Every structure is written in structure tokens, then in C-alpha cells.
Amino acid sequence: MSLVFAGVCSHAPGITGRAHLADPALRDPFHAAFRAMGDELRATKPDALVLVGAEHFGNFFMNNMPAYAIGMGAEYSGPIEDSAWIGIAKTRIPGNPDLSQRLITEVLQTVDVSFAEEWLLDHGLIVPLNFLTPNYDLNIIPVNINCQGPPLTPLHRAWAFGEALRRAADSVPERIAIIATGGISHWPATPDSGKINVEWDREFMARWARNDREALLAYSDADIYRDAGQGGFEIRTFISLAAAARGAGAIRHFQPIPIFSVTCTLGVMEVI
Amino acid sequence: MSLYAMQKFLYHLNRDAGVQTRFKTDQEALLGEYPFTDEERSAIASGDVGLIYVLGANGQLLMHFAAYLGMPWPDYIASMREGVAKHGPVRAGVYAMTTAMNEKVAGV
Numbered sequence: 006m007s008l009v010f011a012g013v014c015s016h017a018p019g020i021t022g023r024a025h026l027a028d029p030a031l032r033d034p035f036h037a038a039f040r041a042m043g044d045e046l047r048a049t050k051p052d053a054l055v056l057v058g059a060e061h062f063g064n065f066f067m068n069n070m071p072a073y074a075i076g077m078g079a080e081y082s083g084p085i086e087d088s089a090w091i092g093i094a095k096t097r098i099p100g101n102p103d104l105s106q107r108l109i110t111e112v113l114q115t116v117d118v119s120f121a122e123e124w125l126l127d128h129g130l131i132v133p134l135n136f137l138t139p140n141y142d143l144n145i146i147p148v149n150i151n152c153q154g155p156p157l158t159p160l161h162r163a164w165a166f167g168e169a170l171r172r173a174a175d176s177v178p179e180r181i182a183i184i185a186t187g188g189i190s191h192w193p194a195t196p197d198s199g200k201i202n203v204e205w206d207r208e209f210m211a212r213w214a215r216n217d218r219e220a221l222l223a224y225s226d227a228d229i230y231r232d233a234g235q236g237g238f239e240i241r242t243f244i245s246l247a248a249a250a251r252g253a254g255a256i257r258h259f260q261p262i263p264i265f266s267v268t269c270t271l272g273v274m275e276v277i
Numbered sequence: 278m279s280l281y282a283m284q285k286f287l288y289h290l291n292r293d294a295g296v297q298t299r300f301k302t303d304q305e306a307l308l309g310e311y312p313f314t315d316e317e318r319s320a321i322a323s324g325d326v327g328l329i330y331v332l333g334a335n336g337q338l339l340m341h342f343a344a345y346l347g348m349p350w351p352d353y354i355a356s357m358r359e360g361v362a363k364h365g366p367v368r369a370g371v372y373a374m375t376t377a378m379n380e381k382v383a384g385v
């Protein structure tokens with residue numbers, strides 16, 4: 006059937022875990038817009054949500070690090086983080102291994118993706134789900150791009166991976182929603198946490214919104230590290246989404262909230 | 278130094294409730310299973326988040342160890358700064374500090 010919805014969002018653990026420390030005037034409109042994006046997503050009646058994230062050692066470690074991985078489990082659970090710390094109760098979320106298998110088989114035509122029948126969600130996926138599908142009743146297919154343990158996959162491969170995900174979605178009868186989640190500039194889990202390069206974020210999101218492949222792929226990791234921090238490596242997920250959706254993006258929310266460590270961002274992209 | 282072992286220990290602790298329990302009830306044997314240097318072992322045993330940060334542990338692994346130790350967010354941020362003040366710049370990895378020593382970036 007192909008893609009019925011495509012979007013991007015932030016996933017920082019502070020969004021839920023440090024909500025009490027945030028200025029309500031910034032926090033509440035962002036949380037409301039996040040929930041509204043969930044309503045919009047669910048209104049497209051998807052059979053499954055493909056969640057492209059950049060996990061933080063929920064599953065994969067430097068002993069055997071896949072550049073790309075897709076979940077193939079019957080169910081997933083999370084968060085791995087302490088529930089009180091992240092502000093999200095432990096939960097189980099249904100998967101669809103048969104659909105996963107068909108998607109993975111098609112992706113493998115062009116990208117040597119890993120697959121995993123076990124998958125624990127960390128904040129990178131559970132924070133978005135907490136807003137998008139708060140009842141956790143939509144089947145998910147978790148997807149990971151390694152943005153944590155260098156060497157990292159090149160940006161042009163993230164684009165190719167997005168193209169492969171699109172081809173895979175087109176090859177199945179199910180209605181697929183796809184969400185990619187990452188930070189833009191940020192320096193998380195360092196003393197710099199809360200530092201945000203808003204101009205860099207604005208420029209990146211402008212490139213994303215016009216789906217400008219060349220401009221999106223023009224960054225080097227050295228540039229990203231200097232200007233957008235190690236958290237900026239997560240732009241790979243947004244790049245994959247742009248390749249999958251192919252259309253123009255609309256930015257629904259763009260608000261730096263330092264206590265959440267990122268420019269809190271929501272966007273939807275036309276699927277063409 | 279055996280940064281890899283330190284990070285692997287944190288990875289296990291973060292994901293596995295059994296390891297979390299053993300850290301409290303069977304710590305010496307648990308830590309004996311990893312090829313730490315003495316400095317690394319004592320940093321972990323004493324919960325010295327600042328030193329573990331300076332040794333180069335990936336912040337996404339260390340952040341959860343700090344939460345597991347019950348450190349409030351501002352204390353966790355402060356302990357990393359104190360680690361840099363005491364031991365010098367971060368020695369490995371991509372989680373270096375780029376702000377000034379006395380900066381309160383997000384007000385904490």
C-alpha cells in the first residue's frame with residue numbers, strides 16, 4: 006500500500022523525564038503539538054508504524070554494532086530507563102514479525118540491514134510513542150541507524166536506506182506510517198547538555214523541508230561534531246525519512262527548550 | 278586503560294535488572310568479571326561519575342548509571358564538570374565538554 010504518513014520528531018528523555026523542570030509556556034505547546042501529530046498519524050489508519058530511531062545502547066553495543074537494524078519481534082518492551090527517571094511506565098508494544106520479514110527482505114535488495122527478534126526500547130523510541138500512540142496499541146516496527154558508536158554510516162547511505170524503506174513499504178499491502186526521530190544540534194549527556202545551535206538547526210530543517218538531497222548530504226561528521234555536537238549525528242534518521250517520503254516537509258514545531266537538551270522539533274512530510 | 282570494558286559494564290547494568298541487583302548484593306564478584314584497571318574499578322565502585330566521564334565513557338551509557346545511583350539531574354551535570362576540573366579534559370570518545378567550567382547551560 007505504501008506510506009500513509011511520514012514525519013519527524015525529537016526524542017530527548019528530558020521531554021518526559023524533566024518536564025517538571027521546564028517552563029510551562031514552552032513545554033505545554035510542544036507536548037500538545039506532539040500529541041496532535043499523533044492524532045494526525047492515527048487518523049491515516051496505519052496498520053503499522055515504522056519508527057526509525059538512533060538508539061542509545063538499548064540493544065546494540067560496540068561488540069557487534071550494526072549500521073542499520075530492523076526489528077522482527079512479536080512484541081517489544083521498554084523503556085530500559087528507570088520509569089521514574091524518564092517519566093514513562095514500563096510497557097509492552099505489539100510488533101508484526103510477518104510484516105517485518107517482508108520489509109526486511111525488500112530492504113536487503115539494496116542495504117545489508119541487520120534484523121533483531123529481540124528489541125528493548127530506550128528513550129529514543131518510547132518518548133515519541135508516549136505522545137504519538139499513548140495507548141501503545143498500534144503495531145510498531147523499530148528501526149535503528151547507529152549514530153552512537155563510531156565509525157558511523159555515511160549520510161548518503163542513510164539516504165539509500167530511506168529509499169530502501171520506501172521501496173519496502175510500497176511492496177506490502179499494509180498501510181505504513183513512518184516516523185524518524187533524532188536530535189538536531191545537541192550535546193546530550195555532557196556538562197554542555199542544554200547547549201543548542203539554533204541557527205544550525207534552522208538551516209538543517211530548511212534543507213529537510215525542501216527535501217534537498219544534495220544539501221542534506223553536504224555535511225561532514227567533522228562539521229556536525231563541531232557545529233551540532235555528537236547529538237547532531239542523529240540527523241541520519243531525518244535524512245532517511247526525507248528519502249523515503251520524497252515530498253516537501255512542513256515544520257509543525259521548532260522551539261529550543263534547553264532543559265530538554267534540544268530544539269524540540271516536529272515535522273510532517275508529503276509522501277509522493 | 279580499558280574503556281571498552283567500562284562501557285560494556287555500563288551497558289549491562291543499564292539493561293539488565295539482574296546486574297543492577299548484583300551491583301548492590303555481589304559487587305566484588307560482578308566487577309571481577311570485567312578487565313578493569315584499578316582506577317576504573319574504584320571509579321565504578323564508588324560511583325565517581327566525574328572520573329568515569331573524564332575516562333571517556335559514552336555519555337548515553339553514563340547518564341543511566343548516574344540515574345541508577347539516584348543522582349538528581351543538576352548533581353549529575355555538576356559531577357561531570359567537577360570531574361573535568363579535577364582530572365582534566367575528557368580523554369577519549371565524542372562526549373567532550375565544550376563549555377566553560379562555570380557555565381550553567383540549561384540553568385542547572
Ligand SMILES: [Fe+2]
Pocket residue numbers: 016059061129187188239
Ligand atoms: Fe538521541
